[in-house]
Amino acid sequence: MTAASKETLGFKTEVKQLLHLMIHSLYSNKEIFLRELISNASDACDKLRFEALKNDALYEGQSELGVHIDFDAESRTISIEDNGIGMNRDDVINHLGTIAKSGTSEFLSKLSGDQKKDSQLIGQFGVGFYSAFIVADKVTVETRRAGEDATSAVRWESAGEGDFTLEGIEKAERGTRITLHLKEGEEEFADNFRLRSLIKKYSDHIAVPVFLPQEVGESEEGEEAKKIPEAVNEAKALWTRNKSELSDDDYKEFYKHVSHDWNDPLVWMHNRVEGKLDYTSLLYIPAKAPYDIWNREATRGLKLYVQRVFIMDDAEQFLPLYLRFVKGVLDSNDLSLNVSREILQQDKQVDSLRSALVKRVLDTLEKLAKNEPEKYQEFWDQFGDVLKEGPAEDFANREKVAKLFRFATTRSEGQTQNTGLEEYVARMREGQKKIYFITGDSYEAVANSPHLEYFRTKGVEVLLLTDRVDEWMVGHLTEFDGKMFQDVTKGELDLDELADEAEKEQQKALQEEHKDLTDRILKALNNDVKTVRVTSRLTDSPACLVVGQYDMGGHLRRMMEAAGQQVPEPEMTLEVNPAHPLIARLDKEQDEDRFTDLVQIIHAQAKLAEGSQLKDPAQYVGRLNKLLLDLMS
Numbered sequence: 097m098t099a100a101s102k103e104t105l106g107f108k109t110e111v112k113q114l115l116h117l118m119i120h121s122l123y124s125n126k127e128i129f130l131r132e133l134i135s136n137a138s139d140a141c142d143k144l145r146f147e148a149l150k151n152d153a154l155y156e157g158q159s160e161l162g163v164h165i166d167f168d169a170e171s172r173t174i175s176i177e178d179n180g181i182g183m184n185r186d187d188v189i190n191h192l193g194t195i196a197k198s199g200t201s202e203f204l205s206k207l208s209g210d211q212k213k214d215s216q217l218i219g220q221f222g223v224g225f226y227s228a229f230i231v232a233d234k235v236t237v238e239t240r241r242a243g244e245d246a247t248s249a250v251r252w253e254s255a256g257e258g259d260f261t262l263e264g265i266e267k268a269e270r271g272t273r274i275t276l277h278l279k280e281g282e283e284e285f286a287d288n289f290r291l292r293s294l295i296k297k298y299s300d301h302i303a304v305p306v307f308l309p310q311e312v313g314e315s316e317e318g319e320e321a322k323k324i325p326e327a328v329n330e331a332k333a334l335w336t337r338n339k340s341e342l343s344d345d346d347y348k349e350f351y352k353h354v355s356h357d358w359n360d361p362l363v364w365m366h367n368r369v370e371g372k373l374d375y376t377s378l379l380y381i382p383a384k385a386p387y388d389i390w391n392r393e394a395t396r397g398l399k400l401y402v403q404r405v406f407i408m409d410d411a412e413q414f415l416p417l418y419l420r421f422v423k424g425v426l427d428s429n430d431l432s433l434n435v436s437r438e439i440l441q442q443d444k445q446v447d448s449l450r451s452a453l454v455k456r457v458l459d460t461l462e463k464l465a466k467n468e469p470e471k472y473q474e475f476w477d478q479f480g481d482v483l484k485e486g487p488a489e490d491f492a493n494r495e496k497v498a499k500l501f502r503f504a505t506t507r508s509e510g511q512t513q514n515t516g517l518e519e520y521v522a523r524m525r526e527g528q529k530k531i532y533f534i535t536g537d538s539y540e541a542v543a544n545s546p547h548l549e550y551f552r553t554k555g556v557e558v559l560l561l562t563d564r565v566d567e568w569m570v571g572h573l574t575e576f577d578g579k580m581f582q583d584v585t586k587g588e589l590d591l592d593e594l595a596d597e598a599e600k601e602q603q604k605a606l607q608e609e610h611k612d613l614t615d616r617i618l619k620a621l622n623n624d625v626k627t628v629r630v631t632s633r634l635t636d637s638p639a640c641l642v643v644g645q646y647d648m649g650g651h652l653r654r655m656m657e658a659a660g661q662q663v664p665e666p667e668m669t670l671e672v673n674p675a676h677p678l679i680a681r682l683d684k685e686q687d688e689d690r691f692t693d694l695v696q697i698i699h700a701q702a703k704l705a706e707g708s709q710l711k712d713p714a715q716y717v718g719r720l721n722k723l724l725l726d727l728m729s
């Protein structure tokens with residue numbers, strides 16, 4: 097491509113949307129553009145060092161990597177120049193003309209137009225390079241990919257509106273130079289003091305030196321002062337430094353660099369390990385769940401370094417899926433420098449590292465829960481659903497993970513999930529052997545379920561599970577601290593542990609006493625249920641439906657049906673409460689047709705009360721109307 101072949105290309109739609117939004121919602125935070133551009137420059141140096149492991153020639157005789165910042169107050173420009181990997185024409189189009197992130201359109205659709213909320217979201221998404229347009233009305237990128245011809249360099253230029261231009265240029269030095277033409281009113285940034293303090297504040301942790309020109313010596317009359325570049329930052333990989341040297345702000349800024357999240361992290365763990373394994377890890381738990389936490393294809397994992405050399409982003413092998421929210425860096429001294437994703441999948445070392453990191457994260461969460469319960473609650477509200485995948489994925493750690501769970505219960509106030517299993521077990525009623533729970537679509541549905549009536553009268557606490565993952569989670573957890581989990585809607589209520597002898601006798605007698613009634617109901621329901629029995633669960637409601645101990649619960653069945661799966665019809669038991677006036681009245685009904693209508697209505701209502709749909713709602717309405725008419729006439 098030659099200078100004559102300058103062409104204009106359009107941004108992809110998402111870029112236009114994002115640019116518009118970003119410029120408006122991030123205005124109050126505009127200085128972060130420098131952090132984003134230095135962060136990219138440092139990544140470009142990391143990538144070059146990595147590729148040069150295999151091909152030394154890429155250094156082109158210059159292996160000292162760094163970032164040079166310069167400015168010109170008069171022409172209102174700032175430049176950020178690195179001698180990293182650089183980009184060729186295709187790279188430029190792919191990286192600076194589109195947003196190559198999964199879930200981008202979904203992300204954009206979540207934006208509300210409310211500036212404050214949107215800037216939060218955009219922070220989680222990360223705008224990177226495009227943040228240049230917060231302060232610049234024109235951005236010029238000149239870049240050449242390492243190892244390619246000086247004449248194959250590219251100039252990209254855009255005013256951040258609908259399009260950008262591309263032209264071929266000659267560039268002797270490899271790497272990328274970005275020039276910001278500052279908007280009117282933003283000249284404050286073209287200033288040595290301002291830039292220096294911003295680099296100190298935001299980029300001190302960057303591992304390559306970041307230079308600013310510094311005046312040296314006395315300038316002669318009429319002559320311009322002589323300037324030489326001076327490194328402003330520490331230029332040492334942050335995780336290699338001593339904890340005692342590092343401040344909270346250092347850790348926070350580094351988090352923003354590795355995570356592309358603009359919010360501060362919730363907690364971090366910085367450890368150097370020597371011995372059988374030799375590594376340093378710096379792991380972070382974010383304060384906010386990213387917009388794509390439920391997107392299966394979303395990138396996750398750690399930044400992997402081997403002996404301080406960057407190897408790859410998003411190394412997924414070091415943490416299980418249920419800890420996918422953890423961000424950070426792993427620097428191993430054991431792995432080989434030419435390790436690849438394929439090798440990682442088979443490497444035994446990786447398994448040991450993974451176990452160690454999982455333990456560290458779980459221990460940290462445990463400590464947080466114990467020492468800073470409010471902070472832990474923030475974590476749980478953001479990531480509890482993800483952590484609940486733990487028992488299924490990580491059998492060995494299931495008890496440890498389960499200790500971290502928090503639930504709403506019949507004892508807790510409102511729907512906040514803040515009761516742990518240890519707490520539940522500690523206040524179990526005397527003689528209680530199981531951990532009782534109910535699952536459902538919403539807090540209201542479970543909290544008001546008739547199935548809880550008996551437990552309320554007995555003062556037995558029940559966990560109220562309403563997250564989609566819950567049903568699956570209890571399927572894998574099955575017990576905690578030696579106590580089985582028991583769904584209160586399943587099986588015959590095992591009174592053994594909750595009732596006294598007299599109550600059990602009474603229950604048996606009731607069953608006998610009402611045998612005629614239950615037989616009659618079963619007949620009237622004509623195969624809609626498998627059995628009918630007198631309940632030991634209900635005190636205030638007339639009836640409820642129960643599935644077998646090993647059948648699929650109603651909540652899971654409804655979820656599977658909603659997902660289009662064929663689910664076999666469960667064998668249902670209708671439990672009736674003879675103490676309820678409706679059932680007492682039913683017992684006295686002589687007219688068999690009317691008896692059948694009443695029974696059908698009671699059965700339908702039991703279905704509705706558990707949150708299920710009726711197979712034939714019109715029939716139910718017809719029956720109910722008939723009864724209402726009878727009443728009125």
Ligand SMILES: Nc1ncnc2c1ncn2[C@@H]1O[C@H](COP(=O)(O)OP(=O)(O)OP(=O)(O)O)[C@@H](O)[C@H]1O
Pocket residue numbers: 132136137140178180181182183191192221222223224225226272356
């Ligand atoms: N200085 C640079 N040198 C080489 N490539 C760069 C440079 N700056 C940006 N790029 C390329 O452009 C891509 C997009 O950059 P951008 O900052 O928008 O996103 P990102 O760094 O991938 O993530 P984030 O948006 O979260 O910061 C980068 O992934 C990189 O491939």
